[in-house]
Amino acid sequence: MLGQVVTDNASNNMGAKKLLLEKRPQIFWTSCAAHTINLMLQGIGKLPRFRKVIDQAFWKDVKLMLAVFEPLVKVLRLVDGDVKPSMGFLYGELLKAKREIKEAFGNVESRFKDVMTVIEKKMNGRLDSPLHLTAFLLNPHYSYANPSIFDEPKMNEAFISCVEQFYYHDEDQQEQTANFELKKFQNREGPFSKKLARTFQNYDYNPASWWQLYGTETPALQKMATRILSLTSSSSGCERNWSGFEGIHTKKRNRLTTTRLNKLVYIQFNNRLMNNREKIKSKKITDVLLSSDTTEAQGFLQEGGDDCAQVVFRDEEEDEMEGTWIPWSVIGEAVGAEEQLEPRRSARVRL
Structure with a gap:
């Protein structure tokens, strides 16, 4: 082994x-x-x-x-x-x-x-x-x-x-x-x-x-x-699993037993994973690194994450900036043309 x-x-x-x-x-x-x-x-x-x-x-x-x-x-x-x-x-x-x-x-x-x-x-x-x-x-x-x-x-x-x-x-x-x-x-x-x-x-x-x-x-x-x-x-897979635990079990919310907590995380994680794969099969492939808030993985595991993590779907017909692989909509968002008013959570990459 x-x-x-x-x-x-x-x-x-x-x-x-x-x-x-x-x-x-x-x-x-x-x-x-x-x-x-x-x-x-x-x-x-x-x-x-x-x-x-x-x-x-x-x-x-x-x-x-x-x-x-x-x-x-x-x-x-x-x-x-x-x-x-x-x-x-x-x-x-x-x-x-x-x-x-x-x-x-x-x-x-x-x-x-x-x-x-x-x-x-x-x-x-x-x-x-x-x-x-x-x-x-x-x-x-x-x-x-x-x-x-x-x-x-x-x-x-x-x-x-x-x-x-x-x-x-x-x-x-x-x-x-x-x-x-x-x-x-x-x-x-x-x-x-x-x-x-x-x-x-x-x-x-x-x-x-x-x-x-x-x-x-x-x-x-x-x-x-x-x-x-x-x-x-x-180790990203472990981090996504930890996010699932954090989204379900908090000291302020409840005190679940270890067995029940594991079962809830297992169900939630696999449910989100199945939904994500259905999107891939339908060619609505999500790009983890183009999420406008935080990483998509963290977003879809946290309670209410789908509401706050705005996943970007790649449109095959969308125009891209010449000489790059990036759609104009993403570039516009990056320079603030479509900047949102609500505060952003910290992302994985900080420059």
């Missing part, structure tokens, strides 16, 4: 990490991806060029800011959503985001250096752990497109580290996974060579399911890959 702990980057959690790994070395500990990417966005937002945008070059800076923030916000949607396990995509999408940000600055190092410094500082030691790198390596979406990934020393070191931790004290399985089965995957032998095994261009595919189907001749690696690629990279 694969054990994983995901926490934010608070100092007390960092201390707990050391204690946990000393006592349970076979457990994986990772930083919360959503929290870390939020820190990236906060750090970039504090840079002088973005903090002081009300000047003669305001709109030029706005366009540049959108181009810089868009790639990271896309990654934040990935890790903060419930569509698919994000561990296998996080590192690859962060690399893609960094490339797109550099392109936004014309690939001129002197222009993007400070932004990259913020990203690297927040990412190092948090979102580039052996677990993240191994998930990236084992996701055929990336390794089939770029086989040179297998030649990178840090990837090999990360993979071996994960093998030793996953098959803790089982040297036979470690040897089988690292010395034999990985080569079959790398060289696309057996089922990995099938034409159907290469038809995963759709970004929405599930890499864990892919391994269950095509990894039958590499059972040790299949087991490890399936478990790792099924992991989350964010």
Whole structure:
């Protein structure tokens, strides 16, 4: 069984990490991806060029800011959503985001250096752990497109580290996974060579399911890959569950027993989840990060949350600002054209 702990980057959690790994070395500990990417966005937002945008070059800076923030916000949607396990995509999408940000600055190092410094500082030691790198390596979406990934020393070191931790004290399985089965995957032998095994261009595919189907001749690696690629990279799901408890049980309102409280939260959470999935099926896909009040997840879990969290539905026919992915209605709201009079609650991202 694969054990994983995901926490934010608070100092007390960092201390707990050391204690946990000393006592349970076979457990994986990772930083919360959503929290870390939020820190990236906060750090970039504090840079002088973005903090002081009300000047003669305001709109030029706005366009540049959108181009810089868009790639990271896309990654934040990935890790903060419930569509698919994000561990296998996080590192690859962060690399893609960094490339797109550099392109936004014309690939001129002197222009993007400070932004990259913020990203690297927040990412190092948090979102580039052996677990993240191994998930990236084992996701055929990336390794089939770029086989040179297998030649990178840090990837090999990360993979071996994960093998030793996953098959803790089982040297036979470690040897089988690292010395034999990985080569079959790398060289696309057996089922990995099938034409159907290469038809995963759709970004929405599930890499864990892919391994269950095509990894039958590499059972040790299949087991490890399936478990790792099924992991989350964010603690957002726990936060939504905590919001459900807070919305139902308060000292001022009632004193429910633990059993009854758990049942009420279970019913409310799943009811909201079913309603949300019905919206997705009807193509009225809600965007958590475009909520005009607080995060949609918190809104639909809190009592009366649907009244105060105004969910934005993406209209496929709505005009978007040229060169961006953002509808004009959202931009108008951001600059205050449709500003509401009622006070706003604090959002997840504070710039």
